[in-house]
Amino acid sequence: MRMAKIGLLLDEQAAVDKWAKQENVFAFYIREVLDHLGIPYQNLSKETASLEEIDLLITGLLNESQQAxxxxxxxxxxxxxxxxLSDSPKLANWTGYKSVCGGAGYGYTPKELGHRKPVRFLKTNHWYNGEPAGWNAKSGFLVSGSPAGQILSELWTVIQAGNGKIVHCQADIPYSIVGIQQGVEPILHDGEPAPDGTAGIDDGLLKADDGFTLDWSIDRAATETGMKYFSEAHADKWREVLVHKLAELALEKGLTVPFVGRWPEGIEHIATISHDSDFNLEESADITLSLLKECGVYSTWCMIEPGYERPLYERIKQEGHELAFHYNALEAEGGLWSESEFKRQLQDLKSKADLKTVYTNKNHYTRFEGWGELFEWCEKEGIQVDQSRGPSKKGNIGFLFGTCLPYYPIAWHTENNRQYDILELGFLTQDLDHHALADTSVIDPFLEEVKRIGGVAHFLFHQLHFLEQPKVSEAFRKLVKAARANKFEFWTSKQISIWERARRKVKIEGVSASGEPNVSGAVSGANTVIWVPVPKKADLAAEAAEVRYGHLCLKKILSHKQAQTS
Incomplete structure (x- = not known):
């Protein structure tokens, strides 16, 4: 099968016009969705770009001139x-439709994707010319407001024209992914608390969760012990919807859309443990090191000023753990939200711990302001991963930001919606079986959802609580046992960053008639998986194949030696 030639059209002038009006172009995030999986595509940025060799054209932003x-x-x-994947009212009109943008609701996605529940979207680009009763919902459909709301339309509307077709997505996928992961506006004030009193995020402190966009009533589930949690990785599932449709349309043409596996061969999902060193008691560090050694886990230690004495830092490093930064912008503790203070605290850690590079940061108390200031500071200081986007309260744990993947955030329109060079790796919950936090009943549902996505299950434990509350240590042991039973591999944040950045350098150049991918780039020390979608009735013989994104895919393993010599 030949590899489909994919074009991504994000018109430069149309973007400039929107930025001039102080509007965001979250359609630029389509690049991140494709890049994350190493799906090959050609960037097209002008209305006059040649389409002669393109098989599948993704249009995220059009210049709606008559010529275009x-x-x-x-x-x-x-x-x-x-x-x-846009609104494009003039294009809609040309094809006999009317266009209107709508608000949030839920999408019932194609059955092949195996989504248990409808997926939340934040905006529609609704094209309509008939009544809902006449629409075929085989490939999914949208409803307004709640999962039981009024049917709006099919998820995908197909418009035939000549020998080809336009397949229009009624949900705004890139806007929904960005809005769920990062919010839809800068964080400048407290968020709305849970109506049942379980998550009072309106506490006078600006935090990551003040800008979350899920629904308190609809998007939370409860465990058998009554622990409420956000149960679905909505943003990750919209990624799946787009990749599923892209592969489906390629297969219809007798083509394929190969992509790079998320983890090395033999690994399907990752668990990671981070600690925040609040109060910096060396006795709590001793207990933590002993517990980690007992469980055979290497973790990421986010250090808050003033930190530990040098000998303890050396011991942490020698035992294989990652030393990271815990930026304190909490004014009640003498902290300050400013670039200079961020840099000062980081330099203090580097000096005391004898570190040339710090890979990871997590903000104390998940403090967060504005949109991208923190990401800019991390970029300037060479930090590669941020972990600040997690829950601050007992009642908003889980997939609060709709993702368990390491991802590159997008900037605000003031920076032309560029991509930050910083991976965000949020956490699910903290300090299980702490007397004021969630119990261990959330472990299984969290691990199950991460397994479905193939992402990272990130749990936070404070060293102090291992010292003061033995139940937290027991909960940690239970978590490790459950994760290993589900074939999770424990990596540090640094390991995740190194792998993710290296994996993205793998470039798929083509696919042979037998389905063998031609690949360039290298990932040292690990074998990379390449997935090649094929028709359901393909004669696979002895080929290894599995279903990915709702399609049967050949599994091709690229050894790191092969990659280095390609």
Whole structure:
């Protein structure tokens, strides 16, 4: 099978026009969705870009000039397929539809994806020309407000034109992914608390969870002991919806869309443990080191000023753990939200712990302000991973930001919606069986959802609570046992960053007739998996194949030696 030639059209001038009006272009996040999986595509940034060699065209932002629309419709009529992910009212009108943007609701996604519950979207780009009763919902459909709300439309609307077609997504996928992961506006004030009193985020402190966009009543579930938690990785599932449709449309043309596996061969999902060194008691560090050694786990230690004495830092490093930064912007403790204070505290840690590089940061108390200031500071100081986007309260644990993947955040329109060079790796919960926090009944549902996504189960434990509350230590042992039973591998944040950045350098150049990928780039020390979607009735013989993104895929293993010599 030939690899589909994919074009991604994000028109430069249309973006400039939006930025001039102080509007965001979250459609730029489509690049991150594709790049995360190493899906090959060609960037097209002008309305006059050549489409001659393109098989599948993803349109995230159009210049709706007559010339651009004429060229696009010509491409379709000649047999091209367009995956349309924008509103584009003029294009809608040209194809006999009316266009209107709507608010949040839920999408019932294709059955092949195996999503247990409908997936929350934050915005629609609704094209309509008929009544809901006449729409075929085989490939999914959207409802307004709640999962039991009024049917709005199919998830995908297909418009045939000549020999090709436009496949329009009624949900705004990139906007929904960004909005769930990062919010839809800068954090400038307290968020709305849970109506049942379980998560009072309106506490006078600006935090990551003040900008969350899920629904308190709809998007939380409860364990058998009554622990409420956000149960679904909604943002990750919208990624799956897009990749599923892209592969489906390629297969219809007898083509394939290969992609890079998330983890090395033999690993399907990762667990990671971080600690915040609040109060810096060396006795609590001793207990933590002993517990980690007993369980055979290496973890990430986020250090708050003034930190530990040098000998303890050396011991932590010698025992294989990662030393990281715990930036304190809590004014009640003498902290300050400013770039200079961030840099000062980080330099203090580097000096005391004898560190040339710090890979990871997590903000104390999940303090967060604005949109991207923290990410800029991390970039400037060479920090590669931030862990600040997690729950601050007992009642908003889980997939609060809809993801368990390490991802690159997008900037605000003031920075032209660029991608920050910092991986965000949020956590699910902290200090299980702490007397004021969640109990261990959340372990299994958290691990199950991360397994479905193939992501990272990130749990936070404070060293202090291992010292003061023996039940927390027992909960940690239980977590480790459950994770290993589910074949999770424990990595530090630094390990995750090194792998993720190296994996993204793997480039798929093509696929042979037999399904063998031609790959360049290298990941040292580990074998990389390449997945090649094939038709369901393919003659696989002795080929290894599994279902990924709702499609049967050949599993091709690229050894690191092969990658280095390709």
């Amino acid at each position: 629309l004429t060229q696009l419709l010509s491409f379709v009529e000649e047999g091209g397929t367009v995956i349309h």
